[in-house]
Amino acid sequence: MSDSRSPEKSPIHWFDDPSQVPADVADWLMEMGSMTRRFEKQGVTVTVKPQNECFVSREELGESEAQQLPESARYWIREIVLFGDAQPWLLGRTVIPEETLTGPDLALVDLGTVPLGRYLFSGNNLSRDYIHLGQLHSEQGALWARRSRLRLSDKPLLLTEIFLPDSPVHRPQNKAEQE
Numbered sequence: 001m002s003d004s005r006s007p008e009k010s011p012i013h014w015f016d017d018p019s020q021v022p023a024d025v026a027d028w029l030m031e032m033g034s035m036t037r038r039f040e041k042q043g044v045t046v047t048v049k050p051q052n053e054c055f056v057s058r059e060e061l062g063e064s065e066a067q068q069l070p071e072s073a074r075y076w077i078r079e080i081v082l083f084g085d086a087q088p089w090l091l092g093r094t095v096i097p098e099e100t101l102t103g104p105d106l107a108l109v110d111l112g113t114v115p116l117g118r119y120l121f122s123g124n125n126l127s128r129d130y131i132h133l134g135q136l137h138s139e140q141g142a143l144w145a146r147r148s149r150l151r152l153s154d155k156p157l158l159l160t161e162i163f164l165p166d167s168p169v170h171r172p173q174n175k176a177e178q179e
């Protein structure tokens with residue numbers, strides 16, 4: 001996902017004050033559980049198509065991302081498009097320091113089309129340091145985004161999610177579905 005939509009290349013504006021985000025949008029962006037599961041509750045089949053998975057050096061990370069993670073010789077990058085039924089709903093980019101890929105968590109490099117959330121929320125060792133709320137101005141218009149630093153058994157990984165126009169976060173008719 002090396003085009004301008006890629007989170008690491010995209011000028012995502014991160015809000016200092018979450019109250020700058022409309023409440024109905026913030027309700028989605030502040031979801032503490034699995035976003036995959038929340039999407040499924042919309043009655044769709046969620047599928048994931050990996051776009052790019054590889055190891056990169058710290059220098060190849062976006063500066064904004066490097067600041068969120070400890071020094072490491074290399075980081076596993078996973079970039080995906082997540083679909084609700086046939087509609088692209090989300091771009092996901094996960095950055096995992098090599099030191100996080102220990103024990104069972106080495107499975108993170110073999111997820112393929114399995115949604116990351118299925119792995120992360122399958123155990124009882126997941127915590128979330130924070131959720132940053134943001135907005136990306138792209139050729140598809142202004143897109144809502146969020147960035148979470150998560151921990152598996154206290155080992156960090158960084159997840160950026162950009163919500164696409166067809167996702168429930170952007171669809172105005174979805175407000176009726178939420179009531």
Ligand SMILES: C=C(O[C@@H]1C=C(C(=O)O)C=C[C@H]1O)C(=O)O
Pocket residue numbers: 033034035036037048078080082090092093094114115116117118120159161
């Ligand atoms: C992290 C989750 O998994 C989703 C799936 C992703 C993937 O497969 O790489 C990335 C972002 C998430 O929207 C989740 O369900 O919360």
